[in-house]
Amino acid sequence: MEINSVLDFEGVTEIPNGFDFTPFYDDGIHPDFRPLDSETISHFKNKDYRLISGNTSIFGATGTNRYYTHELSDSFIESKYNDIFLYILKVREMFDFSFNLYHDYKDKYTLIDKISEQSKNYINNHFNFFIYIEYTWEGVFDVKYFHQLYFYLRKNNIRPDKVIFCTNTQNINELHVNFLLDFPKKQTIKFTHFNQCMLGKVPDTIDHSNGKNTVVTEDFLLKNPVRPKKALILNRRLRIHRLLLMSLLSYDNLINQTLSSFDMNMTIDDFENVRAVLLRIRDKNQIELSDIDVENIAIGFEKLKKEKKRTLDYDDLEEVIGLGYETKEIYEQTYFSVVTETLFVDKEKFVSEKTFKPILHFHPFIILGSAYTLKYLQSYGFKTFNKWWDESYDSMENNTERFFAVYKILIDLLKKSDKELQLMLSEMTEILKHNNNLLKSFVGSKVGDIVSEQIFKIAKNNDITEDIRLF
């Protein structure tokens, strides 16, 4: 039982499937090129072409065999009936770019349109030949994404049940089932999930892994010194749940007990009239704020607004992205982290790299994010902190209840003395070490073995309600 990845193009370096050659022909460039080279990518970008496909690394540790389409034949695939053949497509960045939803481009094709005819025949005619599409850039997965996928599969005469689609979105199956209630299908795509953000954070656990990362050591954890501030809250963009949290802390005059960052220039909403924004959130039933809450948050926000921007380790928050950019000092100067996740009120559940940052710096954490985030972490073997505070917030599906439950824990922790917090950390040592070691262990054959086993299960599964995670 082996995994075989199939590529349409043979090149000097690996050319991803779904690669569009048109720009090269149109510009008179002979197709003797290397699409992974920065020069080629610059060529695309300078000409405003869409670079819509990339390579995935999830099968790297599985010992996958590689074949080119022209090397295969029907009889060869049939002879390998115990194996699985995967035609891998990786959405390069945003789903919208690769699936013809971004209208700043004149091109009107999708990744699926670029599959070779030969590969389409293999996909439709062999039970063990599948398309594997990976989209792990963001956690949001809109209904129109399902529509686009099914539409372009139909347009290209590809059976949906021969497609394995892997996303970062934790509850992708639940969203898919809901979609199918409205738009029933005879054949359905096989959705699965792996957390690219978690695996992407593993290299950051190593000190100076990219020449600039620094991470807290176990020695520091054991020394357990007094720290100048209590909580670490990294915000970057002030999404609405982050704005509420920071404004309330500001109103309660607690912000000085934290190390926190944000940049109002990066906010999505117009906060000139913050009361109007808060009332809109209330009207949409995203978070039910009382009149007093609205007033307090607005007062807190006005204080916060005077600062415009607050930075810690990096001044240019535009530059800071999820992977890399680790600085140990901000963790050494605080006792615990409040993770303000990317998604909070959304129907998608998504655990980003933000959640794994405290783990790699031996920090305990409270999470202001989707419901069941802690349950999700526990499913991978991470341990959380129910012994020290009430983690029932994790199962609160009501956004308002969850928000204020997290805020209450934060307030209670900020009231603790340095001595109490040191004692708490000392009691947590084993858990913090366990979590750090577990994250570090998600490499090599451990990942490869699980992925190998799961991909066969996913390929065989036709029950859309069954949640089979790739990793």
Add this chain to the structure above:
Amino acid sequence: MKKRLITYGCSWTEGEGCDINVEKILTSDKLKNFRNENSWPKFLSDKLNISNVINNGISGNSNRKIFNQVIIDIESGKIKKEDFVCIMFSSSLRDYVPFLPDGEWITWSVKHLIDLPDKFYNSYKGNSNKFNIFLQKYKKFFITNLFSQDYYNYVNQNYIIFLQKLLSEYKIDYIMMESFENMIQEPINNDFRIAIDKSKYYGKLKYTLKDYLIDSKIIDVWESKNTSLNKVKVHPNKKGYKLIADELYKFIEKNNLN
């Protein structure tokens, strides 16, 4: 020298979006004139030295309506041999379709369909609640299981070929082009494109005027100050319409079509 420039199309021909701040305060009787004065037919006529412009662009127009209007105007003699005709096609999804109840169509554009699909599902409001619910359900089934470009490819090729043959028969000079969506899209199962005279078709059935504006890389050519096109309602502004006129003028000159 041509006596008149006669144009047909949708909002992109009428001139919608030329200056939204002025447009929003004008009464309907003045609005069309204002738009026409600031749209590509006017700017093109200036370049071609044609003083008389008849702009038949109507916001919301479908290709079917454009097709019929051109036929009526030729048959009735409204269009004469000395005229120069420009036909700018719109989104195919605006045509009434024979496979849905009479008067039903899909939506304004592909982008509309993707971003606001409920407008299509909920558009029919008959007297029977049971039928309304059925049609809503059917439309969801249709959009995910049956909707395809095939029908439009077949119809649109026929629109183009019919009009080209008609205009040629009456020896009327013309050009055709697409505003923001392609009339014919891959895969093309019934391909009659060989019968289309592409020398008179700007973009050769592959390149719309919207593509041209995107390629110009000039950001302030759209009706909204937001440079992103990811808004459902997007038209060129006056500057955009001027660019379109320049581009069409080059096409006409290059191909000696006037």
